Structure formats: structure tokens, C-alpha cells
Amino acid sequence: MAMIGVTLKHLRYFDALSQQGHFGRAAATCAISQPALSLQIKELETILGAPLVERGARQIRLTSLGEAFALRAREILRAMDELGDLARASYSPLMGRLRIGIIPTVAPYLLPKIIKDLTARYSILDLRPREAVTQKLLDDLRHGKLDAAIVALPVSEPSLHEQPLFDEEFVLVRPLEDAQKPVPNPETLREMRLLLLEEGHCFRDQALSFCKISSSLPRDLMEGSALSTLVQMVGAGIGVTLIPEMAVAIETRSAAVSIARLGHPRPTRTIGMVWRKTNPLSDQLAHIATLVGKSANLAP
Numbered sequence: 179m180a181m182i183g184v185t186l187k188h189l190r191y192f193d194a195l196s197q198q199g200h201f202g203r204a205a206a207t208c209a210i211s212q213p214a215l216s217l218q219i220k221e222l223e224t225i226l227g228a229p230l231v232e233r234g235a236r237q238i239r240l241t242s243l244g245e246a247f248a249l250r251a252r253e254i255l256r257a258m259d260e261l262g263d264l265a266r267a268s269y270s271p272l273m274g275r276l277r278i279g280i281i282p283t284v285a286p287y288l289l290p291k292i293i294k295d296l297t298a299r300y301s302i303l304d305l306r307p308r309e310a311v312t313q314k315l316l317d318d319l320r321h322g323k324l325d326a327a328i329v330a331l332p333v334s335e336p337s338l339h340e341q342p343l344f345d346e347e348f349v350l351v352r353p354l355e356d357a358q359k360p361v362p363n364p365e366t367l368r369e370m371r372l373l374l375l376e377e378g379h380c381f382r383d384q385a386l387s388f389c390k391i392s393s394s395l396p397r398d399l400m401e402g403s404a405l406s407t408l409v410q411m412v413g414a415g416i417g418v419t420l421i422p423e424m425a426v427a428i429e430t431r432s433a434a435v436s437i438a439r440l441g442h443p444r445p446t447r448t449i450g451m452v453w454r455k456t457n458p459l460s461d462q463l464a465h466i467a468t469l470v471g472k473s474a475n476l477a478p
Contacts, residue, residue: 186258188222189251191215192230196248199237256322260458275304276466279315279327283381283405284449287424288328288474295473296466311378319454326463328470330380331450338452341464343471348388348420348445350438351412351429357436364389371417373408376401381447385420388445409433422447424474449474 195204195215205215223230230244240248276296280289289307296305308315308324315327316335331340350361362370367389375382400417402408406429408419413433421429426437451467453460 183225184222186255188218188225189255191218192222193248193251193255195219195231195238196240196244196251199239201238252321259322260456274302275306276326277306277308277324279308279310279318279324279329281312281315281327281329281380282309283375283379283422283425284328285309287422287428288470291473292470295469299469312380313378316452319452322454325457325459326451326453326466328449328451330384331448331452333452335452337455339455339460340450340452341467342448342450343467344474345446345448346423347439348385348447349423349426350440351409351419351421351435352438353412353415353418354434354436356418357438361438361440363441367418371400373400373402373411373417373419375405375408376403381405381422384445384447388420405429409435420445 191204191208191210194207195201198204198207201212201216201219205212208215219231226243226247228243229241230247232239232241285307289309293305293307296303308318310318312329312333315324315329316333316338318324319327319338320335328343331342333340350367352359368391372385372389372391374385400411402411405419405421405425409421409429410433411417412419413435430437451463451470453463457463
């Protein structure tokens with residue numbers, strides 16, 4: 179089977195289709211019309227001499243060839259991106275696009291400082307931050323959609339390099355009228371109505387772990403989509419919650435809540451930056467990670 183005629187455009191369009199599972203959404207991702215995308219996919223199938231997708235009324239399904247081809251196409255596209263990174267790695271100072279992911283329990287509190295400090299240091303750096311939960315960021319890293327991500331460590335991915343940035347404690351947020359009450363220990367906390375982030379957030383898992391609560395057990399837990407929601411719920415007297423120390427100044431200024439430090443051993447998390455070990459920009463990313471760590475430690 180000859181592969182003459184397959185272009186990177188074919189691969190990028192098919193990669194978008196395989197990830198979106200829908201011609202319309204894939205076309206929007208690629209900023210082209212749906213008929214144009216469909217034509218490119220048909221052209222690719224003609225070159226290959228076999229169908230890559232089963233076309234349904236509402237969605238598409240990849241054929242067995244399509245699934246295998248999607249994996250290989252993604253590897254090729256990632257390798258092409260890394261060729262560009264290889265050239266960028268020779269530039270001094272660091273310049274060009276930097277796609278960096280950051281988890282939601284860090285982004286609102288640290289991202290403004292990171293952007294300010296990095297753009298002040300590298301005026302020609304095109305910083306493109308993206309906020310998402312850890313698993314989404316790790317998937318995007320593996321697929322070459324991100325250069326680096328700021329997450330809670332460890333992630334224990336053999337293909338990723340981890341560089342710790344800083345440690346921080348969790349603090350207990352209680353209604354204002356509870357300010358003088360004894361600080362509960364993990365066992366007492368287990369019996370209280372604990373407000374948590376919804377599933378998918380690593381901070382939820384860390385809070386459950388500290389309280390020695392199995393995430394599979396049915397409990398009287400209430401969930402929110404953001405730390406700000408949880409703190410406001412506490413202020414309304416609905417329960418208590420844990421938040422990272424960096425969130426205290428912003429999230430508690432407009433809520434009738436009190437803050438308490440938990441007893442030893444205090445719950446903590448390590449925030450770090452991760453990137454693919456194969457990324458040619460590894461040295462530059464290590465330097466950026468060091469700057470990010472300094473920004474965090476100087477943050478108010």
C-alpha cells in the first residue's frame with residue numbers, strides 16, 4: 179500500500195475527528211467547514227484504500243484500521259511538534275508559544291503572578307495557559323497538546339519528568355460562629371458535613387485521604403465545582419470544607435467564615451511542574467519551573 183499523498187493536513191484533520199467523534203465538532207476545532215473536513219477524510223481513505231470511520235447519523239465510530247491509524251497519526255504529529263521545539267530550544271532567550279496547563283485549585287491564585295513574572299522575563303514568550311483537572315492535563319501532555327502542566331505531585335507517569343515547586347498546607351474553613359470551637363481531628367471531621375469538590379479534582383481525593391474517608395462509601399457529602407462555591411456554602415452554614423492555603427486570601431474575603439489550622443500531621447500537598455521527558459525544551463522548562471516556584475513563594 180503506497181502512502182504517497184498523505185499530508186500532515188490529512189493527519190491533523192483525522193486526529194481532530196478521532197478525538198471529537200463528530201464531523202461538526204472536529205471541523206470547528208480545525209477552523210474549517212464540515213464539508214471541507216469530510217472531503218479531506220474521504221481523500222485520506224482513498225489514498226489508504228480502506229475506510230477509517232463508520233459514519234452514523236449522530237456520531238462516527240473509528241474502524242479497527244482507524245483506531246490504529248489514529249494512534250500512529252498522533253505520534254507523527256507530536257514528533258513534528260517536537261521538531262519545532264528542537265529549533266526553539268536553540269533560541270536564547272526562550273521565545274515562541276508555551277502551552278502550559280494548570281489545575282483549578284491553583285490557577286486562580288497563582289496564574290496571574292506566573293503570567294506577570296514570565297512575560298516580564300521573556301517579553302517575546304507567547305504564553306498560552308489552560309485550566310483543567312489533572313487527568314485532562316496529563317492526557318493533553320501525552321498527546322502533545324501541552325508543553326507542561328502545573329499539578330499536584332506525584333503523578334507517577336514514567337514518560338513525564340516531575341519538578342517539585344512548593345509545598346502547602348490545607349486549612350479548615352468553618353462558619354464564623356465556630357471560630358472559638360476546638361479544631362476537629364480527622365476522626366471528628368469525618369462525622370461532620372464535609373463539602374468537597376466534585377469528582378475528577380485531585381484536591382477532593384487529597385481531602386478524602388486526610389479524613390480517611392473511602393471515596394466509594396456513600397456519605398452525607400456535598401459537592402461543588404469550585405473552591406469559591408464551597409467557601410460560600412460554608413458561610414451559609416451548610417458544612418465545613420478544606421482549601422489550600424494559597425486560596426485563603428481570595429476565597430474568604432467575602433464569606434462569613436473562620437479559618438483554622440489542623441493538628442499534626444497537617445495535611446499538605448506538593449505542587450510541581452511536569453513535562454514529557456522527550457520534549458527538546460526540557461532544559462528551558464526546568465528553568466521556567468524554577469521561576470514559577472519563585473513566583474509562588476513570593477506570592478502574597
